[in-house]
Amino acid sequence: MPISLNTNLAANQAMASLHANQTELDQALNRLASGSKVDQVTEDAEVQRLSATIKRFRSAKANIANAMSFTQAQQGYLKGIADALERMGELAMIANDETKTSDDRVAYNEEYKQLFSFIRETRGKSFNGRELYNDEDLEVSAGSASTDIATLDGINLNHSMSEDTVWLPISGFDENGDEVLMSNSSPNLFSFYEVVRQQYQDDDGNEVTAEGDGTFNGEPFYDISSLANARDVLDKIENALLAVSQYRATVGAHQSSLDGHVHQIDVAIDNYDASRSRIEDVDVAEESTRLAKYNILVQSSTAILAQANQLPQNVLRLLN
Numbered sequence: 331m332p333i334s335l336n337t338n339l340a341a342n343q344a345m346a347s348l349h350a351n352q353t354e355l356d357q358a359l360n361r362l363a364s365g366s367k368v369d370q371v372t373e374d375a376e377v378q379r380l381s382a383t384i385k386r387f388r389s390a391k392a393n394i395a396n397a398m399s400f401t402q403a404q405q406g407y408l409k410g411i412a413d414a415l416e417r418m419g420e421l422a423m424i425a426n427d428e429t430k431t432s433d434d435r436v437a438y439n440e441e442y443k444q445l446f447s448f449i450r451e452t453r454g455k456s457f458n459g460r461e462l463y464n465d466e467d468l469e470v471s472a473g474s475a476s477t478d479i480a481t482l483d484g485i486n487l488n489h490s491m492s493e494d495t496v497w498l499p500i501s502g503f504d505e506n507g508d509e510v511l512m513s514n515s516s517p518n519l520f521s522f523y524e525v526v527r528q529q530y531q532d533d534d535g536n537e538v539t540a541e542g543d544g545t546f547n548g549e550p551f552y553d554i555s556s557l558a559n560a561r562d563v564l565d566k567i568e569n570a571l572l573a574v575s576q577y578r579a580t581v582g583a584h585q586s587s588l589d590g591h592v593h594q595i596d597v598a599i600d601n602y603d604a605s606r607s608r609i610e611d612v613d614v615a616e617e618s619t620r621l622a623k624y625n626i627l628v629q630s631s632t633a634i635l636a637q638a639n640q641l642p643q644n645v646l647r648l649l650n
Contacts, residue, residue: 341638348631355624362617366610380606384599386474391595396458397470397482398588403457404485405581411452411487412574414445415525419567421445425560432555439555446550449526453487463487472591473598480591482584485577489523518576521569527551 421442425435455462465486472480529549554560 338638338642340641341635344631344635344638348628348635351624351627351631354620355628358617358621358624362612362614362621365612377606377610380602380609383474384602384606387595387599387602390471390473390478391592391599393471394480394588394592394595397468397480398585400457400460400462400468401482401581401584401588403455404462405578405585407452407455407462408574408578408581411449412571412578414449414452415567415571415574418442418445418525419564419571422554422560422563422567425554426557426564428557435555435557435560439553442554443550446526446553447548450528453526461488470588473595480587483580485580487522487577516573518569518573521566522573524566525550525552525563525570 421438424430425438453463460466460468463485465484465488467484468482470480470482472478527550529547529551552559552563552566554563
């Protein structure tokens with residue numbers, strides 16, 4: 331290699347190596363300081379996409395927790411209704427005794443009416459502004475996509491009972507789409523509505539038997555103030571309890587389904603976190619090794635560059 335004053339090839343090569351080693355050292359230091367090994371824009375975009383998916387999953391999990399609270403409210407109020415019906419049946423059985431006087435039945439009927447009012451009030455309960463028993467199906471997001479849906483089937487304890495003075499059979503539809511009377515298709519639920527039906531009276535307090543100017547007065551249609559009424563209640567109360575029990579089973583099934591969705595979301599979050607970690611998270615052991623390696627190379631490159639910068643002085647010896 332020629333000896334030259336204008337160009338110091340050895341110094342240039344040593345400087346290039348120093349720059350390369352310094353870049354690697356800076357990268358290792360940055361990765362260890364940040365905990366991230368993402369360097370490229372494409373990698374950063376992929377990490378951001380995975381992070382966004384995880385956030386959507388966590389939001390869906392919060393939605394499911396809210397839906398679980400909704401079903402727990404439904405379950406709690408349904409238990410209260412069942413307890414009230416159970417006590418109403420007990421009072422009806424006590425009143426169904428010919429050794430009791432009319433005054434005795436009137437006394438039992440006072441508690442019966444309070445329980446009746448409790449049930450009618452409870453049927454209108456709501457949670458977070460949404461009615462609990464209005465037969466509306468609710469869709470809850472259960473994943474990161476808009477199509478990931480958990481459906482809560484509506485529970486209806488609020489069929490209209492004020493259209494007519496005479497109890498009109500509530501209708502439904504069979505599997506062929508034909509209209510059928512609820513008394514035939516859902517006898518238990520029909521019994522429930524009979525138990526919680528209010529009296530329909532005119533302004534003088536007389537029961538109206540045809541559509542007219544009467545109004546509901548808040549009293550139970552089937553009370554237990556008479557022996558006949560007590561027996562009527564007993565004929566219906568067990569089926570009414572079965573209707574509430576069926577709805578409680580429905581709510582329990584919803585809760586089990588929501589628990590399953592939560593488990594699925596937890597698994598999905600773990601998997602997406604693992605994918606993001608493989609792209610983003612730095613291997614501290616590996617980067618520590620790189621740090622030590624390039625720290626030594628930077629120091630050696632610096633030393634060699636210093637030596638290379640001394641080479642042009644050999645020209646002076648030749649000139650002397």
